Amino acid sequence: MTLPESRGDTYRISLVCLGNICRSPMAEAVLRARLDEAGLSGRVAVDSAGTGSWHVGEPADPRARAALRRRGYDGEAHRARQFGASWFDSHDLVLALDHANLATLMAMAPTPDAAHRVRLLRSFDESVTDRDDHAVPDPYYGTDADFDTGLDIIERAADGLVDALRWHLGADQAG
Numbered sequence: 522m523t524l525p526e527s528r529g530d531t532y533r534i535s536l537v538c539l540g541n542i543c544r545s546p547m548a549e550a551v552l553r554a555r556l557d558e559a560g561l562s563g564r565v566a567v568d569s570a571g572t573g574s575w576h577v578g579e580p581a582d583p584r585a586r587a588a589l590r591r592r593g594y595d596g597e598a599h600r601a602r603q604f605g606a607s608w609f610d611s612h613d614l615v616l617a618l619d620h621a622n623l624a625t626l627m628a629m630a631p632t633p634d635a636a637h638r639v640r641l642l643r644s645f646d647e648s649v650t651d652r653d654d655h656a657v658p659d660p661y662y663g664t665d666a667d668f669d670t671g672l673d674i675i676e677r678a679a680d681g682l683v684d685a686l687r688w689h690l691g692a693d694q695a696g
């Protein structure tokens with residue numbers, strides 16, 4: 522999958538869900554770990570936000586932190602933030618966790634270039650077909666198992682995204 526061009530030396534990615542306490546903090550921790558393993562952590566910066574403001578300043582949900590811990594990731598330092606339109610100036614790629622987040626972000630995008638930078642995280646999962654759901658389901662009212670399922674989905678998408686970044690940044694180096 523082709524990635525939007527970077528506008529600086531560092532490729533900047535924001536992961537966006539509704540509350541920024543469950544899915545996007547998990548995605549941030551997973552993507553950071555995967556980039557580290559790929560030797561790309563110096564070239565790609567990752568953060569996360571929510572479209573809503575309810576949880577701003579709070580740590581990640583205890584169930585998200587526990588799910589991360591079970592797989593060896595660390596989400597303890599997270600504090601929730603709200604996505605704002607100005608974030609489009611400072612990020613190269615804005616990844617929505619579900620379709621509602623995608624619609625909110627598209628409505629906020631101030632320019633066609635900004636809208637072009639908004640994608641679904643799951644669009645990078647190479648095992649997802651057109652017939653599959655492209656959302657990471659909201660686990661907030663769910664069980665611990667729903668958080669684990671969310672992490673399964675996030676890990677597959679993060680692998681595809683890291684492959685796309687490796688290719689994109691390698692192609693940049695060559696050019």
Ligand code: 4NP
Binds near residue numbers: 541544545659660
């Ligand atoms: P998240 O989950 O979007 O994955 O962080 C939610 C967190 C909070 C709420 C909904 C979803 N909420 O309604 O407060």
